[in-house]
Amino acid sequence: QVQLVESGGGLVQPGGSLRLCxxxxxxxxxxxxxxxxxxxxxxxxxxxxxxSSRGASTYYADSVKGRFTISRDNAxxxxxxxxxxxxxxxxxxxxxxxxxxxxxxxxxxxxxYCGQGPQVTVSS
Numbered sequence: 308q309v310q311l312v313e314s315g316g317g318l319v320q321p322g323g324s325l326r327l328c329x330x331x332x333x334x335x336x337x338x339x340x341x342x343x344x345x346x347x348x349x350x351x352x353x354x355x356x357x358x359s360s361r362g363a364s365t366y367y368a369d370s371v372k373g374r375f376t377i378s379r380d381n382a383x384x385x386x387x388x389x390x391x392x393x394x395x396x397x398x399x400x401x402x403x404x405x406x407x408x409x410x411x412x413x414x415x416x417x418x419x420y421c422g423q424g425p426q427v428t429v430s431s
Contacts, residue, residue: 309334309420311403316425319393323429327388329403329422339419340409341379341386342366345399345427354415355401356388366413370396393429400424 315327327343342357356377358365367375371390379386386403404418412418 309336309405311405311420311422313401313403313422313425316401316427318428318430320431321393321395321429323393324389324391325393325427327390327401327403327425327427329386329388331384331405331420335381336384336405336420337381339405339407340412341403341405342377342412343386343388343401344404344412344415344418345397345401346424347399350399352415353399354413357404357409357412359409364409366409390427393427395429398427398429401427 310333311329311331313329319325338360340359343355344352345355346352356367374392376389402424403422405420406412406418
């Protein structure tokens with residue numbers, strides 16, 4: 308059974324940076340789209356960023372374009388989310404996700420695999 312384990316969440320000041328890491332174990336996800344979605348209290352789940360299995364397609368939500376960068380290392384079965392210029396609107400639980408269908412991650416739908424989600428807090 309594939310498990311996704313995230314790390315790198317925490318508290319940061321507005322304008323600061325965090326890097327989230329998601330390591331997969333129990334199976335290879337080379338043929339899966341990988342990405343991140345987030346959910347804040349009282350809000351719907353939002354697809355933040357994802358890329359297709361071969362990296363041909365990459366998605367960023369409008370709210371994070373130019374600030375967040377997704378990358379993946381298939382050899383390490385790991386995906387990263389570099390978050391720069393964090394804003395007060397960014398705090399949420401950020402979930403690592405993997406799905407056989409790229410568009411499912413874009414839409415923020417329930418993925419095939421999902422991590423537990425580190426909390427990201429932006430506060431001065």
